[in-house]
Every structure is written in structure tokens, then in C-alpha cells.
Amino acid sequence: MYTYKKSERLGSVRLKKLLFAKGEHLFVYPFKVLFFVDGPGYPGLSWPGKRPLPPAAVFSYPAKCLVAVPGRLFKKAVERNRIRRLVKEAYRKNKSPFYTFLQGRGSHCLLAFIYVSKKTLPYSAIEEAVTAALKEVQNRISNRGAEHSGAGGQGSGDQPYENDTQNHK
């Protein structure tokens, strides 16, 4: 489905700290992309507390995404909003392969698209870049996962995130 709901957005301060501190990053012009995955070969998205999760940190979709446009590069709020909306639109239309990939692995992912160009690009260019970025992220995850499973043999280490959350609840 081509959706981009509130629960697909990355809003929790805690998760954002985690992503920016421990996530991997790559460049796909005009974006800097940050991602952080749990599942095989990756540390889990464990929530340390014992209390109920805040709604913003609950995964009802395989991924949570945020789009950032620096105010230093675009001074006017209208331009920032425009770019953010275009990126969200592109993500909305092209996320489904990435979602099926994540669901196939039983993983969950945090994503950040940071716009680093000084120019406003047309929608077609942004859509291309978003698709390329998602593919690149997918490649990296699968490579890393393959290495890890080959070396460590943690085949049964499928610790679904759902279980984790259930425990916390």
C-alpha cells in the first residue's frame, strides 16, 4: 500500500538518538542516509525500561523514517516543507519492495533522509534518489546479514522484535 502514516514516522527522541549514535550512513545525492536495523547480525532495538512503550516508539510497520532538511541550507520554511513533502511522497510510493524485504528477514529498520544539497530538485530526481538509496540500504543489510550468518552460524538467532515488545508489555 502506498501509505505514509504517523506510525511510519520516526518521532521518538530515544530512537533518534540511537539512530544517530549507532546507525550506518551512506551518501546518495542529494541525501545523506542513516539506517539502523535489528534482526540477524544486528543488535536489537531493545527498550531498556519496564514500562509501556510510548506510542511513538511502537513498530506497527517494518520501518520508521524521518526526513530532515537543514534550516541552514534553506532559510525559508516554505522551501523546507516543500522538499520534505516531496521526499515523503517519493518514499511513500517506492517503499513497498523494501518493506517486503524487511518482512522476509523479520527485521525492523530506522531510516533518516537528510537533504544536503543547496538546490531544490524536481520531484523526478528526488524519486530516483530515494529509490536508489533504498536499494543501497537493502544491499548493505543483506550483505552484512550473509557475512554474519556464515561466520557466526547464529541461524536460530531470529529474535523477532515482536517478541521483544511483547515482553516489554
Next chain:
RNA sequence: AAGGCAGGCCGUCCUGUCGCGUCCCGCCUGUGCGGGAUGAGGAAAGUCCGGGCAACACAGAGCAGCAUACUUCCUAACGGGAAGCCGGUCCGUAUCACGCGGGCCGAGAGAAAGUGCCACAGAAAACAACCGCCUGACUCCGGCCCUGGCCAGAGAGGUAAGGGUGAAAACGUGAGGUAAGAGCUCACGACUCAUCCGGGCGACCGGGUGAGGGGGCAAACCUUAUGCGUUGAGAGGCCAAAUAAGCCGGGGAUUGAGGGUUGCUCGCCCGAUCCCGGCGGGUAGGCCGUUAGAAAUGGUAUGUGAGUGCCAUUCCAGAUAAAUGACAGGAAGCACGCCACAGGCGUGUUACAGAACCCGGCUUACAGGCCUGCCUUUUCU
């Protein structure tokens, strides 16, 4: 009709396919699904003023500090607005001139309370004698005629009429007056102060009388008058979660450490398992505040106007790293080009800009369009 000036208003629309926030209803009750309603602006901006609201003792005194400054009014309040007064400037008209009409601008109180400043130039820049002019009154010396005058000089004075300057030179013009001069006197005119009369709520205007004759700068200090308590929604209140009543050093318990969001002083209040510093540790979620208001729209009355009163109707964004979007097609406006001159075709373009507690203003940005008033030019009647 065209142009100019001033003021006010609007600021794209429709369809389709995906999609988002909030609220309501229903189902499953899982974080989901379905349906309906609704969803940016005139500036939401800059954060330049003023309030509401909240906390601080339902905030007290003094000093300091800040802001404002013609008058009257509007307003919750304002540094905003309206109507006027005065000054400056421009246009039109009339012209010897005064004037009359209109537009624009004005931080527009006080320089006769005091202090300070006025570069360069110039004699002098604020208690003005450098040059010049004068020698009536005063002193001395000399010459001539001769016993009282004349001439010349020095001292001592008088004098603001004239002097390259300068942004600015000590009321202007004319006459009298004088040794020479001077508002010294007079006439006319301009100005300041006081006072009286008339008009106006008032700023002020018109007129009379008396006095006066030493510039400018307060967006220099300042004086006067008026106003301002401080801090701002991460205000503030509540709930949930977490942890350590941890370790080290210092201070203190009514003779008071420290605190109470105020620059200082005072006053007042709170105040002991307490306070300060360092190390170490935890949380960073939710709800209220928060959108029914100095509200919007329409009508009506009143006022020159800003506005105000009354009546009716309506409920009109509430996000929280932040919703209101993307694509396609069409319409409309505008610009350009061509065909051509009613019009048609093609291309391009549709601004400035995004709510963040809420209002009233100001300022700034803005494609294009509409309306009103005044003035000028041309055509027709």
C-alpha cells in the same frame, strides 16, 4: 478614454487517481479497518510596540533605569488609529501681492533653569573691538596762529554703519539723531514675553495694550509631564516512569545557612533528614493550559471619522520534529509572438510566502486584478 496621486479590497478555479492530520460514528478490540465532517495567511513573516493569560506575596517603598512628547478623541491597551492645529514643501488656480483649493512630510514639550559643543575659514562662533570710523567729555607732548582756537600724535576711551570668511555674524527697510555711531528715537513690518477682549472643549486663530532686543544644537547631557513591578507557554498545573536517603569537600540550625525568576537598598514572607560545589546515577512519555474569542458574518442605529451600541446567525486548523501534499488534464487572468484588427492560434507564466498560547496594531515581502476619490489632457453632447 489615457496618465498621475491617494485610499480601500481580492489574491486563482474545476475534475480525476494516490496520500496526510484532527474530530465524530461503527466494527474488531491489537498498534488495525470502514464511513462522514473538517483542515494556513494578508501578511501566518520580522519580533518592533501594546494587551489578555500565568507564576512570583491576588506586589509594598525609595533610588536607578526605560519609553513617550502639538490638541481633542477612539481603544482593553498602545510608540497604533481618527479628526483637527501649526510649520515645511510641491501642484493647481488667481496674480502686483496677500490669498483660495488639494497632495505629501514633520521624534511637533522646554534653549529666558543649568552644563556642554559649534571643526576648517574668519578680527570675532557667544559677556564679540583685529582692521576701520570718531576725539564731544579726560590726560600728556609737539607745531601754527597768538592767549583762545586749529592741526597732528600718544594714552585713555567711544562706536556693531563697512570688512575676503562661514551652515550660521548679533531684528529688516526708510528717516531723524550723533564727535562717530547704535532700536538711541520715530514710521511700517517681522519676532519673543506678559496681559486683556472676542472665537474655539483644546492645540490655536483674530485684535488691543505694555515690555523687550544675546544665534544654533536637546535623534548632546539634561529639565518638565505622563506611563512602566519582574519573568514569559520549555509560563504554569497534573499524572506516569526512573533512581541512590550514594560518595567527597564546605557551610548552617532562631544570635538564621539559604531561598522566595526585581539592577541596587529596604521592607515582607518561607526556612532545617537543610543549603552550596564536585564525582557518580536516572528521566526526557502523556494530559490540561490550547483554541468560544476585546470572535466572525449580515442587518440596523449613531458619530465628520477612528469607532461604539443593539439584533440575528454561525462555530471556523489545532500539528508536536511538526498534518493541509504529489501527479495528470482542463478553465481563467496576464505577458510575448503570429494570423490579423469584433476575434483566433501558439508559447510562457500565475506572486510573496506555511499556523505553533491567543488577540489589537506597526513594519517589511508580493505575479496579477478590482473599486472609490481628486487632478491634468483629448473627444463628444
Next chain:
RNA sequence: UGUCCUGUGGUGUAAUUGGCAACACGUCUGAUUCUGGAUCAGAAGAGUCCAGGUUCGACCCCUGGCAGGACAA
């Protein structure tokens, strides 16, 4: 969200209660050298972020903008 500060040659800084916009580095030209550097001599380069105002006169004072920066949670 609120508060504060700063804008001067290409760069970094001056300008004493308002009175000729100064200095260093850099740039250019010439000399020196076989050439370059260093050195010496000389020159150009701003009208003070923008627009108004006060004043005889404004980098300086006032008002409004623009740009950049800092702070507080």
C-alpha cells in the same frame, strides 16, 4: 520560543565626547637577479550592509529593513 551582539579596500583590524576614512598582509608596476624568492621604490583598490531622518556636516546620533553570529533552556 525568547534574548543579545556585529556589519569599514580582496583579508584582518583602526578612526579620541560628530569635522580630510588610517594601518598591515595581499594585488599590480618598476628596480635588483641568468630566472624565481627575499629586498627596495611606486601605484591602484572603499565611500563605511541598505533606505530614510536629525545636523552646516554622519563610519559615529535616531528610525526601519537586510545579512551574519552568539547565548538560554
